Amino acid sequence: MTTPDSDSLLAEQLLRLTRRVHRIQKRHLQQSGLGVTPAQARLLRTLAHCDSPPRMADLAARLEVVPRAVTTLVDGLEASGMARRAPDPTNRRVIRIELTEGGRKALRELRGARVSAAEEILDPLTTLEREVLSGLLDALVGGETVDHGPGPEREGKPDRRRGPEGERGGIC
Template sequence: MFLVGRRLRHGYADRLVPLGLNPGQARALRALAGAERPMRMVRLADELRIVPRSLTPVVDALEAAGLARREVDPANRRSTLVVITPEGRALGERARDARRQAGEELFAVLTEEQRERLRDLLGLVEEGPG
């Protein structure tokens, strides 16, 4: 199981290189694109399951690339919002495609029936007991 996950992560990371992203930046774009409104830095860090100080370089890189920007939260001027730009949204979609392609390539050795069975089994594991 560990090796399968590792191969998937490496295949995904390799596909992100031409996009100029690393997996952490791609995850942040995915979270920002999926949010209904700009996210506070603290909430984005929680969403990504990282500490806020680890998020700073990720947002710095997204900002430098024009994919996101920081704004003062009008509801709480001590908080910072992260806003995805149209360019960030578009690149996030390309990163999502890269992720899907990495998975398709990894599981191409399985028949469609085996892939469906695997989906069912992983769904059971994800649901957990009870």
């Protein structure tokens, strides 16, 4: 049975771990030399999970940010050749955001940086402890979006990704 003090301690530990994960991922991102911010990396991963190129408003909703923030992120990715704006074929007033080949290449490199960061964080744990932690984290995140990144390593594994509407893929 948990107590308010133990719940408070767990909450603090989770917050400290989250901050550590972000610090380590940011360091690995910087070491990758791609010049991608954590927010841009998140946008690239979101684009990779969309079935078709989304509108800016779709991305803003998916990322839970204001549309202006998405515009700034897309500007940066477009300047670096990782994404592009394209007119919607059925409505010329609508602009869609597409992942470019440069963006797909960056995603592969970013995935490597994320894996390296995870290995660094999980290094003190045994295989059994990692399996237990994975089960506990699955129980805590429930139906939230789980970003596994692109790649064949997902083949044969259960897909727990859920969008804001609770459906696979969400808004995109």
